Amino acid sequence: MAQDITSIAEEDFFEGTAACCSDSEALTQGDKEYEDILELNQFDGLPYSSRFYKLLRERKELPVWRAKCEFMDTLAKGQFVVVSGSAQTGRSSQIPQWCAEFCLSVQFQHGMVVCTQTHSQQAVDLALRVSDEMDVNIGHEVGYNIPLETCCANDTVLRFCTDDMLLREIMSDPLLERYGVVVVDQAHQRTVATDVLQGLLKDIALQRADLRVVLLTAVEPVPKQMKHFTGSAVPLIRLESPGAGEVVYNSTSDGYFCAALRLVLEIHRSEEDGDVVVFLVTTQEINLAHDILCHEAHALAPDLGELLPVAVHPRQPGSLPNPGEAGTRRSRQVFLTSSPNEDFFWAVNSLSFVIDAGLEKRYVYNPRIRTNSVIIQPISTVQALSRRQLAGPTGKCFCLYPEDRQLPAEIRPHIVESDITSTVLFLKRMEIAGLRQCDFIDRPDPEGLMQALEEMDYLAALDNDGNLSEMGIIMSEFPLEPQMAKTLLASCEFDCVSEVVIIAAMLTAPTCFLVPSVDLRPEATQCHMKFQHPEGDHFTLINIYKAFKQFQEDPYCDVEKWCQDFYLDHSALLMADALRTEFSDTLKRIELPVSVPAFGSRSNTLNIKRALLAGFFMQVARDVDGSGNYFILTHKHVAQMHPLSGYGAKSPKLGLPEWVLYHEHSFSEDNCLRTVSHITPEQFIEMAPQYFFYNLPTSESKDILQNILNHGAAGYPEEKHQTSKEEAREETYDRCVVQ
Known part of the structure; x- marks a missing residue:
């Protein structure tokens, strides 16, 4: 089979591109000659538009074009190929198109092309750009598939998607039989999904000799990544980088934050036109820098033009301009961001200045306490180079660290932390x-x-x-963390599906609470308190969602203004609404019962807590001194309520409960419990598996639970401490079917 596709590809495809492979000067021939050769679009059979030839001239100037023949030859002869080159080389936009040409040359008999990205916005941006360059309609020959949005058709020959979406697709198509070429872009980022995808592709390729796998990286991969697929180094094509502009190292004693803001103002006063991107470290720094620059912008002389700060938070590129959109001569945009957002700016052609703090915040999971620790560390040389190149060959990059600082050679794989x-x-x-x-x-x-x-x-x-x-x-059918998936399944037994689906959607989407500047925070807190539910934050989220839907469905109401007035994030609530629909559709697809809404009744409240405990029994804490110091049962750590919690807001409606279930423990940032609801120890005992309870470390809180268990249920005598795991599980099944 592999030999067949190779011979067909060499015979049919390279016959049409012989001029390219035989003479490098063919790439610089006039558009008239190219038009004579390709009068009709090979993908849709329609005549090429004039815009196609205009874009073709621009594409030929990209460094990647000088490697087209080498790439096509390598792709035809082997299963694997790696292409390394920065975003400015054109690797992400051109390589997938050439893979589509390769599949077309064999009449797509082995499948189409899929290209993965680490972020949804990049998948959409690339699909739009590539469909324009290929002169086809988005959603037809070229499409994209991201969480909660699909823009594809049955005849789509080139699909861009996020790496996690392709993993979901593997669940129903384990050998990816609909694809002839899989392109893994940004493989250097080493996200969990991208690493898992590469691990599975190695096995899939062994079972499918006709499959082609292409890795695209910003820099040359380390040897173990090169040898991953075959045991020996796979073919590597290095693209010439257009290079970075001037690099200025500027380490100051008062810290990178103040230095970055001073540089922004100095650039605006003295430098030529061009937008600025500032790489800071934390979300708090981004927000503070935004507030300070907005304040400073009002004091600038009018003849300098407008200074427009734009906060771009990690994995939330919604505030970026459209590709190619530039600020006017009378204005300068300042993008404030942090890792891992380097690749979001590949299409912002107006950038001329980069200010780089040289640090990043990483979350490192600690399995002993089941929470993340935050580490501030230097960025890798890969990230540093990527940031410098954003300014282009004529721009400037200001590095706020010494030139002799030793940076890690590569990005640390997310899978290990x-x-x-x-x-x-x-x-x-x-x-x-x-x-x-x-x-x-x-x-x-x-x-x-x-x-x-x-x-x-x-x-x-x-x-x-x-x-x-x-x-x-059944749990694996849902794109949810396992604990939340278990909670959703438990809600089917306890007749509270409608309410728990809302909770799952609201906790999966970004937080709906907006935290304004310091002077407006008391007002925001008062607005949020209007939605508080006496049983806790999970129930408050239901209140917010229901109020949002009520205003959304009222044709006489402006729901965006309503969100703004109550300091709620409209886009986050829209995402929660879409997630709720997706989860409900999944329940119906696998034929699980969906109960009638009953929010507000006493039995419904109890059932929601049972469902939550079925999944999150490992996240229970007790107030040990009545003052808000919560002892976490699983690892003996003490934490406090988060200020955004209904309990943490010091609301007169809600006193501090003794026992709580929490959704998240932000250990390193503020040591707070987030999204907290009141439970009773009896409810915990009812829902937690027996063998989990007996494995809890010894503590006063466990003794209290054991005493309740001994005196409240005759069927659970103290000698059960010695019960086997299997016996404990059987007893748990007797008490709660979902366990």
Whole structure:
């Protein structure tokens, strides 16, 4: 099969591009000659537009064009190829198009082309740009598939998607049989999804000799990544970089934050036109810098033009301009951002200045306390180079650190420092689908892996042999963390699906609470308190969603203004609404019962808490002194309520409960419990698996629970401490079916 496709590709495809391969000067021939050769678009059969030839001239100037023949030859002869080059080389836009030409040359008999991105916005931007260059309609020959949005058709030959969406697709198509070429872009980012995808592609390629795998990276991969697929180095094509402009190192004693703001103002006063991107470290710094620059902008002389600060938070590029949009001569945009947003600015042609703090904030998961620690560390040389190149060959990059600072050579793989419970659930599902063990480039932390398996066992997602149980299979159908997926399934038993689906959607979407500048925060807190529910934050989220839907469906109301007035994020609520629909559709697809809404009744409130405890029994804490110091049962750590919590807001409506269930513990940032609701110890005992309870570390809180268990249920005598895990699970099933 592999030999067949190679011979067909060499015979049919290179016949049409012989001029390109035989003479490099063919790439610089006039448009008239190219028009004579390709009068009709090979993908839709329609005549090319004049814009196609205009864009073609621009495409030929990209560094990647000098490597087209080498790439096409390598793609035809082998299964794997790696292309390294910065975003300015054109690798992300041109390589997928050439892969589509390769598949077309064999009449798509082995499938279409899919190209993964690490962020949704990049997938959309690239699909729009490539469809324009290929002179086809978006959503037809070229499309995209991102969470909550699909713009594709059955005849789509080139699809851009996020790496996690392709992983979801593998669940129903384990061998990716609809694709002939898989392009993994931004492989240097080493996200969990991209690393898992590469591990699975190695196995898929062994079972499909006709499949082609293309890795696109900003820099040359490390040797272990090059040898991952075949055991020996795969072919590597290096693209010439257009280079960076002037680099100025500027380390100051008063810190990078103040230095960055001074530089912005100095650039605006003395430099030529051009926008600025400032790489800071934390969300708080981005927001503070935005407020300060907005204040300073009002004091600038009018003849300098307008200074427009724009906050671009990690993974939220919605505030970026459209590709190619530039500020006017009378205005200068200042983008304030942090890692991992370097690649968001590849299409902002107006950038002339980069200010780089040289640091990033990373979340490192600690399996012992089941939460993330925050580490501030230097960026890698890959990121530093990527940031410098954003200013272009004529711009300037100001590095706010010494030139002799030693930066890490590569980006640390996320798989070794992340919570991989969701990943383990997915890989267990893949084993059922027939794929063998995922061969990671860098293996996950062993302690984190054991904790993930233990958590899945507590959630009843594994059977006694360590394979995925029926419960686990159903949980894997939802694009949710396993605990939330278990909560959603439990809601089917407790007749509170309508309410729990809202909670799941609101907690999966970005937070709906807007935190304004300091002087407006008391007003925002008062607005948020109007939605508070006496049972806790999970119920408050239902109140907010229902109020949002009520105003959204009222034709006489401006729902965006309503959100603004109550300091709520309109886009986050829209995403929650879309997620709610997706989760509800999944429940219907797998034929699980959806209950009638009953929010507000006493029985419904109790059932919602039962469903939440079915998934989040590992996230329970007790106020040990009556003053808000909450002892976390699983690891003996003490934390406080988050200020945005209904309990943390010091509301007269809500006193501090003794026992709470929480959604998140932000350990390193503020040591706070986020999204908290009141529970009783009896409810915890009812829902938590027995063998989880007995594995809790010894504490006063556990003694209280044990005393309730001993005196409140005759069927659970103290000698159960010695019960086996299997017996405890059977007893748990007797008390709660969902466990």
